[in-house]
Amino acid sequence: MGLKPWQKALFPLRSVPAVVRLFEAELRQAEPDLVLLSLVLGFVEHFLAVNRVLPTNVPGVTFESRPGPDPQTRLYFPVAELSIVAALYARFTAQIRGAVDLSLYPRPDGCSSRELVRKVSDVIWNSLSRSYFKDRAHIQSLFSFITAPVYPPGTKLDSSGVAFAVVGACQVLGLPDVHLALSEDHAWVAFGAGGAQTAEVTWHGKGNEDRRGQPVQAGVAERSWLYLKGSYLRCTRHMEVAFMVCAINPSIDGHTDSLELLQLQQRLLWLLYDMGHLDRYPMALGNLADLEELEPTPGRPDPLTLYHQGIQSARTHYNNEHIYPYLYLAGFHCRNKNVKEALQAWADTATVIQE
Known part of the structure; x- marks a missing residue:
């Protein structure tokens, strides 16, 4: 066939x-x-x-x-x-x-x-x-x-x-x-x-x-x-499709990314998001949030909303055992110089690791 x-x-x-x-x-x-x-x-x-x-x-x-x-x-x-x-x-x-x-x-x-x-x-x-x-x-x-x-x-x-x-x-x-x-x-x-x-x-x-x-x-x-x-x-x-989309690597070298690959990954993740296939995929939500921070899509949820959706997904479906959703959020706050919020997200990461 x-x-x-x-x-x-x-x-x-x-x-x-x-x-x-x-x-x-x-x-x-x-x-x-x-x-x-x-x-x-x-x-x-x-x-x-x-x-x-x-x-x-x-x-x-x-x-x-x-x-x-x-x-x-x-x-x-x-x-x-x-x-x-x-x-x-x-x-x-x-x-x-x-x-x-x-x-x-x-x-x-x-x-x-x-x-x-x-x-x-x-x-x-x-x-x-x-x-x-x-x-x-x-x-x-x-x-x-x-x-x-x-x-x-x-x-x-x-x-x-x-x-x-x-x-x-x-x-x-x-x-x-x-x-x-x-x-x-x-x-x-x-x-x-x-x-x-x-x-x-x-x-x-x-x-x-x-x-x-x-x-x-x-x-x-x-x-x-x-x-x-x-x-x-x-x-x-459908989540396996989301996995392959998350695995796209746009890097041309250590300093340059392919704009076309970034756009493709972002559009495909939004497609999966709209169809409900990221609801149980916290890391994919974090990946999409990072892309939105780089190039916001008009009319779409902002990165902070997506980071918190990833955390909520981990809490709802995975007994709050995932640390990457908190690391995504901490990285966002660190990049934006939100020191207090970044420290809180890292503290939440440590709590997940300890439990």
Whole structure:
């Protein structure tokens, strides 16, 4: 199975609004296509932040030109042609389906087994380059995973990118019970009836410790912060889309961000916000608030309101075990020289850590 006719009709994607329209169409589906959306975001990010060159230097890829912020400059947006995206999509789906024989993993109750989840994890894990700096930027999308023979930088994924790739691969295989699980510094998967089962699918910490296939219950029982004492995000498909949007990295270098990527991330987060998919995602609300502080959107809630919505989400849905919502708020007050409010937010952070 490839892309559906209605998906193909949305291509080519020549601008930020065109990408937003694709996401909106996918988010209206019960099962947004994670692979397609991740490939599109990775493609756009690659040519706006990683390989930001003159249009004539990239054979096979065209750029849409429009006036820049001043008369002397022009902005270029990489055109995501259907032929390119469809080829990458076909490559990923063929790789996954060719490597996993579902007949070897019976699903009598319609739910995935731990052995099947481990097998999918093995396929992703064993496809990665053997040696690379795993904390480098711009290796979170399926584009960076699947483009080794075509575009640099090759078959690389960061830690959370591996977990996302496993979930995307499971969607390709028709395993709707496998979902992304997130803490504030780690990712794994939940599966089975009601997401009751969990499995590590990516490495652990700086030592790249491999616990793949093991449940996370031991870490939860130890009340480990890595697993938020059990109060972690159990993502829906739509929250998994929010995850990939939050993972957009607009940095071109240590001092410069891509304006187009910032705009794309901000517009996509507002789309998710309006559809209710950020209600249980405190970090995404903090991310959106930071973007609004940089470039406010007329008629939208101000950053302070969004920061407090993130805190309220953590209190309501996650037993107030998340510290990042308070850190987002403290950072905002610190940047705006609101010393008293910043100290209070840091104190609230310390309270969450102590409890």
